Amino acid sequence: MxxxxxxxxxxxxxxxxxxxxxxxxxxxxxxxxxxxxxxxxxxxxxxxxxxxxxxxxxxxxxxxxxxxxxxxxxxxxxxxxxxxxxxxxxxxxxxxxxxxxxxxxxxxxxxxxxxxxxxxxxxxxxxxxxxxxxxxxxxxxxxxxxxxxxxxxxxxxxxxxHLFCARCGARSDLAEAGWQRACPACGARHFPRTDPVVIMLITDGERVLLGRSPGWPDRMYSLLAGFIEPGETVEGAVRREVFEEAGIEVGAVGYLSSQPWPFPASLMLGCRGVAISDRITVDREELEDARWVTRSDLLEVFAGRHPDIAPARRGAIAHFLLEHWLSDRLD
Structure with missing residues (x-):
């Protein structure tokens, strides 16, 4: 991209x-x-x-x-x-x-x-x-x-x-100008944590899959996202998360862009995936709702005229990817 x-x-x-x-x-x-x-x-x-x-x-x-x-x-x-x-x-x-x-x-x-x-x-x-x-x-x-x-x-x-050593439990010290913590008791060195998260632009022709989590502001919808698990590829995480949360099977997956998201420590890996099924089954423990949204409806969402959907937070990678999909600039 x-x-x-x-x-x-x-x-x-x-x-x-x-x-x-x-x-x-x-x-x-x-x-x-x-x-x-x-x-x-x-x-x-x-x-x-x-x-x-x-x-x-x-x-x-x-x-x-x-x-x-x-x-x-x-x-x-x-x-x-x-x-x-x-x-x-x-x-x-x-x-x-x-x-x-x-x-x-x-x-x-x-x-x-x-x-x-x-x-x-x-x-x-x-x-x-x-x-x-x-x-x-x-x-x-x-x-x-x-x-x-x-x-x-x-x-x-x-x-x-992360004030305490994960190896022995002793209070650790700031080191390397803040880019490490050093344990004075056992000598262990600890490094800043970053959690990889996949966030997915899942499309089915002229439709895109959006969802909302419980507790979000009224009407706000965004792209589906989830943490990558140990031993899992980016592509595997995309397919697993979409199927677990919305019951949609995903075929081809490609990388688009990434965004550091320090709330508290994520690296958002923006991906595009092509749906190979379209029947939504929502996991209510993960999502409040999920739906297919057409390109024309998304235009109304971004214009603030859609009656049921408000866009993802401006500045977040979800907004960025949807905006570029809408304008056909995912090249």
Whole structure:
């Protein structure tokens, strides 16, 4: 697929500078000299350009990097993780400040499928910077900042959930500028986790298979998806997941595009599959509904005029693949 890397969070050319991860001196010097550190609170990056109760303006949202020693970083859980080099070759970092407790938090929103809440650190009153859910703002970030934010969120979430050695249970230490954890007790090394997930554009002529999961926003439908199991190929996972969830048999399978999806640690592998049966049998433990949607009906969905179906979240690979299928650009 020629446009594969135009999907959100895809490579923007970020220089991850892996060779610097072991150069503690260079990284410390960069931080001492005021290198930018992106604060994240419970996975939400600090940004400017988002107002309470308002939709972000196109191109108006930017990541709010701050130097070490800034009050917003006072509750950092561990040392900053190194993200890579910015446009001017400056080192960039990220830090988890979830130890900070905002004065008011709507726990029903934070971490939910639709989190419109903002958290404001008192040190940022003059700037208007706030912590915003990445899925809310992701399409309003530049490609480079979207990649930086996704990297920061995925890496810090892995550290938050992997503080202890899986071999011996001892508390592990951040290592390699955040790209490893090292166990001081048994010497084991642990690396950031990525879970491969297949997401499938299953077609039957001029129809595409859509489904919805329980708990999704009203009317929202998307492509079917599922985790790849141990010992399974991508093609095998596509066929198994579609048959298990919707009872549809799939023949030829091909790869289209991929997307890092740090919610919390997936790599979405976008595939196309050709259905060889069309009778839907929904697994109610997995899906609330599944249906065939014609190309003309999908046009109505994307135009916001369909009475029963709303499209997948803008910015997600499902929206990307459906949009390209609709415009006949899956080449």
């Amino acid at each position: 020629k446009r594969a890397e135009t999907v959100l969070f895809a490579s923007s050319g970020l220089d991850r500078a892996a060779g610097m991860r072991r150069d503690d001196g260079a990284l410390t010097s960069a931080l001492d000299a005021g290198a930018g550190v992106l604060p994240l609170w419970r996975g939400k990056p600090m940004v400017t350009g988002v107002a309470e109760g308002a939709a972000p303006g196109d191109g108006a949202v930017t990541l709010a990097f701050r130097p070490m020693g800034h009050p917003v970083l006072a509750k950092a859980a561990e040392a900053p993780v190194f993200l890579g080099l910015g446009a001017d070759e400056e080192p960039l970092f990220a830090c988890d400040i979830s130890g900070w407790v905002p004065p008011e938090v709507d726990e029903d929103q934070v971490g939910g499928f639709v989190d419109a809440s903002l958290q404001h650190h008192p040190s940022e009153d003059a700037t208007g910077a706030a912590f915003a859910e990445l899925r809310r703002i992701m399409t309003h970030l530049s490609p480079r900042e979207a990649e930086l934010a996704a990297t920061a969120r995925g890496l810090l979430e892995w550290h938050r959930t």
